[in-house]
Structures are given as structure tokens and as C-alpha cells.
Amino acid sequence: MRIDMGGHLPKEAVSWTATTSTLFMLPLYKPVIQFYKPSPLNDMCMSRDVLRQSLIAVLSKCPLVFARVTAQPDRSLVLEYNPENSNNPVLEFNNATVSYADLETRGFRLSDVSSNGLNMPVEDGMFTESFESPLLKFKVSFLSDGGIALYSTRHHVLFDGNALFSFVSNWARCTRMLAQNQVPIPPEMSLVQCLNKTGSPKPAEITVDTTQAFSGIVAAIKHAMDPNNMRSCVFSIAASEIKRLKQQTMDSGLLLQGEWVSSNNVLTAFIAHHITRANMDACVYERGPWVVYNSLDMRRLLGLPLRGIGSPLFTVNCLVSYDELMDAKHIFQVAYRVRKCVERCTNGYLQDANDWIAASYKELVKDGIQEPWNHLSFTMLDSNARNLGVSCMDKIPVYDADFGAGRPEMVRSLDNISNYVIALPSPQSDAYHLHVCLEGPAMDALMADPGWNSLCSLMCDS
Numbered sequence: 001m002r003i004d005m006g007g008h009l010p011k012e013a014v015s016w017t018a019t020t021s022t023l024f025m026l027p028l029y030k031p032v033i034q035f036y037k038p039s040p041l042n043d044m045c046m047s048r049d050v051l052r053q054s055l056i057a058v059l060s061k062c063p064l065v066f067a068r069v070t071a072q073p074d075r076s077l078v079l080e081y082n083p084e085n086s087n088n089p090v091l092e093f094n095n096a097t098v099s100y101a102d103l104e105t106r107g108f109r110l111s112d113v114s115s116n117g118l119n120m121p122v123e124d125g126m127f128t129e130s131f132e133s134p135l136l137k138f139k140v141s142f143l144s145d146g147g148i149a150l151y152s153t154r155h156h157v158l159f160d161g162n163a164l165f166s167f168v169s170n171w172a173r174c175t176r177m178l179a180q181n182q183v184p185i186p187p188e189m190s191l192v193q194c195l196n197k198t199g200s201p202k203p204a205e206i207t208v209d210t211t212q213a214f215s216g217i218v219a220a221i222k223h224a225m226d227p228n229n230m231r232s233c234v235f236s237i238a239a240s241e242i243k244r245l246k247q248q249t250m251d252s253g254l255l256l257q258g259e260w261v262s263s264n265n266v267l268t269a270f271i272a273h274h275i276t277r278a279n280m281d282a283c284v285y286e287r288g289p290w291v292v293y294n295s296l297d298m299r300r301l302l303g304l305p306l307r308g309i310g311s312p313l314f315t316v317n318c319l320v321s322y323d324e325l326m327d328a329k330h331i332f333q334v335a336y337r338v339r340k341c342v343e344r345c346t347n348g349y350l351q352d353a354n355d356w357i358a359a360s361y362k363e364l365v366k367d368g369i370q371e372p373w374n375h376l377s378f379t380m381l382d383s384n385a386r387n388l389g390v391s392c393m394d395k396i397p398v399y400d401a402d403f404g405a406g407r408p409e410m411v412r413s414l415d416n417i418s419n420y421v422i423a424l425p426s427p428q429s430d431a432y433h434l435h436v437c438l439e440g441p442a443m444d445a446l447m448a449d450p451g452w453n454s455l456c457s458l459m460c461d462s
Contacts, residue, residue, distance in 0.1 A: 034401060098143060118141045119414065205380070264394070265336075268392070271434070290386040
């Protein structure tokens with residue numbers, strides 16, 4: 001049910017012109033779920049009334065969360081907040097029959113989330129053209145043994161992964177502060193300003209398709225596959241193993257004086273080697289080069305609040321040859337090349353990319369395109385091509401949401417995009433949890449790969 005803000009609805013009207021994310025990530029919903037173990041404090045700290053009141057308190061400081069994406073007469077998009085017609089978030093409660101212990105025993109399987117009603121399916125799927133859908137939805141499930149599952153799904157126009165986990169952590173902090181009669185601190189905003197400046201070169205990471213409607217674009221970029229044959233598994237790899245691979249890369253002789261690679265660069269290279277090879281060995285994709293992309297949080301580079309609400313994401317594309325992918329000794333080389341591609345994304349490049357998008361948006365309008373927002377997208381979304389994505393979220397406050405009874409014990413991403421890997425930290429930050437979604441034959445090949453199995457252990461298979 002929509003949250004009844006009563007007299008706590010923000011009074012000031014705030015409108016923002018289209019952000020980068022509004023332009024080409026508008027139709028996307030992405031969900032996660034956090035699991036809290038049974039505790040005698042749960043009934044007090046995470047009761048229905050407490051969570052509702054604290055969420056109202058934190059939302060009262062966030063007008064844009066109540067906004068609607070609205071198309072203006074000039075076909076520009078605006079995140080528009082109107083107190084008289086607010087787009088209230090959703091907060092649902094559910095008494096589940098499944099226990100935390102059962103979910104934990106089965107490795108917190110993704111299939112158990114849906115089969116036990118712990119999720120909130122988006123009516124028209126992950127991609128939606130609706131402007132009326134809430135930008136933020138929560139479902140709190142009280143498990144039969146006193147545990148709690150907190151399901152969150154957010155509209156990518158305003159919440160990337162960083163923004164969502166930061167918002168939930170702020171909600172939890174607000175809950176603790178209210179319990180101590182303290183005034184909650186509102187979340188910050190991290191929104192990219194587009195200058196509509198012409199002359200910037202087209203970024204390779206962005207594609208424009210005006211030949212068909214949005215529904216046709218979505219259908220066209222989906223690799224022909226049996227949806228019932230998709231598998232999502234979670235693997236664990238020790239942080240010490242990535243540290244070892246990073247040191248081997250540093251000692252490989254590939255790097256010049258003063259150059260370096262990050263743990264995420266090395267993790268991306270390791271994942272790319274094994275998952276692309278699994279896809280080709282299973283004949284899911286023909287043999288050939290792959291584009292390996294990382295999602296890049298632009299907050300630091302563009303001087304935005306690091307924990308702010310917004311969706312300032314970009315993708316960094318790196319073309320990797322077939323020979324590099326097939327030979328494990330080239331993992332160090334791939335890690336180095338991924339690093340060089342990331343270095344290309346300076347604040348100047350990212351601002352130019354944003355400005356190019358804004359200018360191209362205006363050109364689409366001039367050409368008579370009625371819904372220009374539905375014709376820009378990331379190149380990496382085209383799963384017909386050999387694209388592999390890796391999002392490393394080890395710097396995001398995934399486990400910081402302590403409502404007063406303790407932090408979540410486990411977090412799961414519920415993305416089901418093929419050839420897309422989300423790397424979340426483990427609760428103790430001593431490992432990465434790799435959420436991998438592949439077609440069945442490719443997953444079989446990956447799980448039979450001795451090199452993968454030597455470093456990765458299976459946590460759950462949906």
C-alpha cells in the first residue's frame with residue numbers, strides 16, 4: 001500500500017530537469033533483499049509501527065522520492081514533485097510461513113524469495129514504460145521464527161545501487177535516532193546536470209535507436225533464449241584470492257612505473273575469462289571477442305555527494321579478444337586493459353558524455369521522435385552481442401542498515417540479466433559474493449570449470 005504521509009508530506013515543490021539516468025535508464029526497476037536473523041529486539045526495533053513512522057520521517061526530507069517522471073510540451077522529462085499529486089512510495093508488510101533458518105539452510109536461494117511471497121513483482125516486468133509507478137517500494141516479511149526479510153525495489157531513474165543501500169542505511173539510522181528522540185539527518189542528492197552542449201563526440205557506451213518503439217527495442221536487444229532455462233547462482237570468492245591475483249598482476253611486468261590496478265579490475269578480468277569461455281564452450285554464443293563492461297559510479301569524479309540519492313552511473317567498455325579470453329595466463333593483461341579503460345573516464349569525459357546525451361535528446365525531438373527517452377540506452381544492454389557486465393559494489397554500504405537489532409546477515413541481488421555479474425561484499429568483507437545469471441548450458445559449463453571452482457564456491461543455485 002502507498003505510504004500515507006498525512007501532514008508529513010514535504011511542502012516545497014521541487015522539479016529537476018532530466019538527468020542522465022532519466023534519459024536512458026528510465027524504464028528499469030532493480031530489486032534486492034536483505035535478511036535479518038531472529039532477535040528478541042526485532043519486535044521492538046522493526047515493528048510495523050516503528051518502520052512506518054521512521055520511513056515517513058526520512059521521506060519527509062526527500063521531495064524527489066515523491067516525484068513523477070513527467071513529459072513536458074517540449075518532450076523533455078522532468079522529475080516533478082507536486083504536493084497535491086504526490087507519487088507516494090510503497091511499504092507492505094507480510095507474515096511469511098517460511099523461517100529464517102530454512103532460508104539460511106538453502107543458502108538464501110533466489111527462488112525461495114518468490115515462492116514464499118517475499119518479493120514484489122513489478123506489474124509489467126523489470127522494464128516499464130509507466131510514469132505512474134512509485135520510484136521506491138519496500139516489503140517487510142516477518143519470518144516464522146522471528147527473522148525478517150526486507151525487500152526493496154527502486155526505479156533506476158532516481159536510485160542506483162549505491163543510492164538504494166545508502167537510503168536504506170539512512171532509514172535504519174533514522175529509526176535508531178527517533179528511538180533516542182534525536183532529529184533525523186536527511187539524505188543528500190546526487191544528480192547529474194546536463195548542459196545541452198553540442199560538439200562532444202558520441203560515447204561508444206551509448207546507443208540510439210529510432211527505428212522502433214521501446215517495446216521493440218527491448219525485444220530486439222534480448223538474446224533469443226528460453227526464460228525457463230535461465231539460472232542465477234551465487235558464488236563466493238575470498239578477498240585474499242583477489243588480493244593474490246592483484247599482486248601477481250602488479251608483478252607481471254605489464255605495468256609501467258607508477259601504474260596500478262585495483263582489486264575490481266582483477267576481479268572483472270577473472271570473471272570475464274571464465275564466464276565468456278563458459279558461454280562459448282556451451283555454444284550459447286559463437287567464438288569471438290567480447291565487450292567486458294564495468295558500471296562506474298560518477299559521484300566522486302563529478303564531485304557529487306558519495307552517498308546521495310540519484311543514479312549517476314556510466315558503463316566502461318573494454319573490448320577483449322578471443323585469444324585473451326581463452327588463455328588464463330592473459331588474465332593479468334585483461335585486468336590491466338580494464339584499468340586503462342576506466343582511466344579514460346575522467347570527469348571531463350563523463351561530463352562530455354552527459355552533454356552529448358542531452359544534445360542528442362534535443363535532436364531527437366527536432367526529428368519528430370515523440371518519446372526520445374525510449375530510444376537511448378547503454379550498448380551493453382544488447383545481449384545479442386557478446387557483452388559481459390560486472391558491477392563491483394564492495395564500496396557501497398550493503399550491510400550498514402542496522403535498525404537497532406543488528407545488521408543484515410545476508411544480502412541478495414535479484415537481477416536476472418543474462419551475462420551480468422554483481423559482486424557484493426560478504427557480511428565480514430572477507431569475500432565477494434558473485435551473483436551470476438547465465439543460460440543453463442553456460443552455467444553448467446561454468447560449474448564444471450576447474451579454474452573457476454578452484455577459487456569460487458557455490459553458495460546457492462536458484
